[in-house]
């Protein structure tokens with residue numbers, strides 16, 4: 001019975017998402033030029049985000065209770081991104097310029113959500129401290145605000161050209177601090193006794209935050225020269241798919257592994 005109700009609930013959610021799609025995704029007034037590779041990457045990313053969101057909501061029913069919130073957060077990350085991508089894609093197709101503000105609004109919501117996800121996985125095995133969450137949260141906000149100011153330098157008068165690289169370095173330092181917390185901080189040791197699924201999830205997260213996130217500063221750097229706008233958007237779009245969709249898939253994989261292991265112990 002309980003199963004039936006939760007199945008109905010996810011069907012309802014899926015139907016809702018589908019309905020939402022009609023208004024924004026069909027984009028009646030903008031046509032994609034098929035030679036526009038950046039536009040195509042926006043298009044692909046929005047499709048991936050929507051598909052991932054539906055997948056994570058549906059699969060939430062198949063994992064053990066303690067993983068359900070993680071699956072919900074994974075779906076929220078791709079869901080919020082999908083919503084923004086439909087608008088970012090139109091912005092690109094219609095103006096050929098970077099959807100700077102939309103992109104950073106999206107990141108300001110989804111990056112803290114991913115940090116919460118990291119915290120949730122640790123909290124599930126009772127090793128996460130609230131202080132660790134706030135440190136990671138704070139560092140991610142510093143990273144994004146610095147990045148935004150650096151990229152907005154052409155539209156914000158108070159930011160001179162000379163401030164672009166110093167701001168970029170502030171963002172890099174905040175990110176390096178996050179990497180340090182994850183690989184050398186309090187979390188790592190306590191994870192070694194956890195279940196296989198949790199250990200996998202922790203390692204996957206650590207890799208995402210280190211290797212997956214590295215695509216962003218790379219996009220920023222390659223975005224500075226001639227033709228930079230294309231490089232920047234393609235790399236950011238690839239990075240978003242890797243860090244949101246692939247990241248959610250790893251959480252799902254860990255949850256499934258853990259759920260199966262628990263079932264075979266019974």
Ligand SMILES: *C/C=C(C)/C=C/C=C(C)/C=C/C1=C(C)CCCC1(C)C
Pocket residue numbers: 107110111114143144146147148167168171172175213214216217220240243244
């Ligand atoms: C879903 C969106 C995600 C995971 C966005 C992550 C963004 C970053 C890791 C951005 C990093 C940057 C730096 C490390 C230096 C400054 C420039 C940024 C903001 C691109």
